[in-house]
Amino acid sequence: MGSEAVKVVVRCRPLNGREKALGCRMVLSMDVRHGQCFIQKPGATDEPAKQFTFDGAYFMEQTTEEMYNEIAYPLVEGVTEGYNGTIFAYGQTGSGKSFTMQGVPEPAAQKGVIPRAFDHIFESIQVDERQNAKFLVRASYLEIYNEEVRDLLGSDPKQRMEVTEPEQLKSPKFKV
Structure with missing residues (x-):
C-alpha cells in the first residue's frame, strides 16, 4: 500500500471559453517540481507574488491522466487491496473540481479521476475474479x-x- 499520509495537491485548470471571451488573464504561476504556486495581485508589479507550497502542483499543461497516475493511482491501488480511500476535491465554484473529477471526453488524457478510478477498480476485479475472489464495491x-x-x-x-x-x-x- 502507498503512503498513508494525507496529501494536499493543487491543480490549475485552463481558462474556459467564458473566461477567454471576457479577456481574463492568468495571475497564477507554478513551480510544479517543487509543488509551489505563486499568485500575483493584478496590476501590482511592485508587490511580490504570494507563495504557497503543496505536496503536488499541476498546472494547465499537465493532464488529468498525469495527475491520476501520480496521486490517485496509488490510493486506488490500495482500495483494490481492501483499504478505504478518499479523494476530497475542494474549491470555490468554477475552480475546476468537476473538470478534474468528472473530466471531459476529449482529449482522452483529460478523462476525469472518477471514471479512471472506476476503470482501475473494475479491471483489478476482473483479474482477481479468475481466482474466485468476491468483491463489494461502494462509491x-x-x-x-x-x-x-x-x-x-x-x-x-x-x-x-x-x-x-x-x-x-x-x-x-x-x-x-
Whole structure:
C-alpha cells in the first residue's frame, strides 16, 4: 500500500471559453517540481507574488491522466487491496473540481479521476475474479454546497441528504 499520509495537491485548470471571451488573464504561476504556486495581485508589479507550497502542483499543461497516475493511482491501488480511500476535491465554484473529477471526453488524457478510478477498480476485479475472489464495491460522490449535501450518484442528484451521526458513535464509550 502507498503512503498513508494525507496529501494536499493543487491543480490549475485552463481558462474556459467564458473566461477567454471576457479577456481574463492568468495571475497564477507554478513551480510544479517543487509543488509551489505563486499568485500575483493584478496590476501590482511592485508587490511580490504570494507563495504557497503543496505536496503536488499541476498546472494547465499537465493532464488529468498525469495527475491520476501520480496521486490517485496509488490510493486506488490500495482500495483494490481492501483499504478505504478518499479523494476530497475542494474549491470555490468554477475552480475546476468537476473538470478534474468528472473530466471531459476529449482529449482522452483529460478523462476525469472518477471514471479512471472506476476503470482501475473494475479491471483489478476482473483479474482477481479468475481466482474466485468476491468483491463489494461502494462509491460515494457527494456535493456539499451552502451546507446542503447531495448524492451526485443517486437517482435524484437534486434531493438533499440528511447528515446523521453513526450509531456506533452514539454509544457511551465514544465521546464526540
